[in-house]
Amino acid sequence: MQLVINPRSPKSRKFPITLVLDGTPATVRVEDVQAAIAEKFPQLYVDRQRLTVEKTALEQGKTLSEYGLKDGDSVTFKDLGPQISWRTVFLIEYGGPLLIHPLIYYLPSLFYSRTFEHSMMQTVTFWMVMLHFLKREYETVFVHRFSHGTMPFRNVFKNSAHYHLLSGLNLAYWVYGPWNAAGTVLGERSRTVIYGCIALYAFAELSNLKTHVTLRNLRPPGTRVRKIPRGYGFDLVSCPNYFFETLAWLAVSVLTLSWSAHLFLVVAVGQMYIWAVKKHKGYRKEFPDYPRGRKAMFPFVA
CATH class of the missing domain: 3.10.20.90 (Phosphatidylinositol 3-kinase Catalytic Subunit; Chain A, domain 1)
Incomplete structure (x- = not known):
């Protein structure tokens, strides 16, 4: 023909x-x-x-x-x-904070012209952020199966800026500064607050990982098969992975009480909600039997 x-x-x-x-x-x-x-x-x-x-x-x-x-x-x-694989994009995005946070945390004299002892709040926040992005890198390599193999190369700079600047440089600089050091009023947190934030963070990260594994198992290797996700979290919302990630960053925001953490939380949640609504509408359009009681991202709300 x-x-x-x-x-x-x-x-x-x-x-x-x-x-x-x-x-x-x-x-x-x-x-x-x-x-x-x-x-x-x-x-x-x-x-x-x-x-x-x-x-x-x-x-x-x-x-x-x-x-x-x-x-x-x-x-x-x-x-x-020109295109670049989504897997490579994610590795670049998440690699930024993994480099920036240790530099600012372990080399304060380069950024604040002095050394000091970090408060427990700063140390816990550092490991929360590091473990989050290490988990994301692990999922990128071993868990995620992408429905779209590539994206335009020019977009990698825009996508990376969100992580490298907001959750990387901006968050690290303002949280790990001497104004939050050990012995300062701003750096003090009660053990109840610290352990409560750790518990919320751990629950959110493990739940987020579980939902990513569920999504992975929906798509056989080498295919672009789409199915209705079900099970943990998915009975309430279409994108529980975004909801649990929101809880993880909420824990960081409450623990640090930093405007930089609040800013990243607002921007990240806003973007995830836009994605969630789009995916929710896509599911309902593609699958006539899609559960009508599900919300997009926030259980019982929206």
Whole structure:
């Protein structure tokens, strides 16, 4: 069969082209078309390609006939630009705080021009943050299975800034400073507050890990299968992983009483809620039998 590939940009010098594909619209899949384009233009590897028909994106695994395409029809091509894997993006994002926090915590003379003894609050906060991001790195390598393999390379800088600046430099500098050192009024916390925050943090992090394992087990290796998540946390909300992460950072915020921790909490929760609502709506649209009683992120609320 023949398929015309039209460019989205009128300035394109490569397109339009006509591909001759082995098979019929009922047997030729979207990935066959992408492979043919990549063979003709090696720099346009599959992850850089976006094919659409009347603004509907073509998904891998589906045949052309599923989109009503016939022999001689056309689709629109868009070059998404250089790509980077989501796994690499996450490793870069979480690696920032793992480098920044130890530098500021262990080398205070470089940042505050003096040395001092850290308070228990500062030490507990340091290990909370380090364990959180070490867990995230572990999940990135051994737990997560990504529905989308890549993202535009240019976005890695925007994504990393959220972690490197807000939960990295900004949080570390203001929490580990001499104004919160041992013996200062600002650095003092009761044992009840400290241990209470540790308990909330531990519960939240372990619960977050459990929900990530549940999501991982929904998708067989090497596939993009989507199913309705069920079980711990998911009976109440569509994104319990975001809810439990909110609790973890709430523990850090309550423990430090720092405006920098409060700022990161507000920004992070706001962004996670936007993602949760989008995923919640996607679940309800994709699965007719999706549980109606679930909220997006906050149990019984929203």
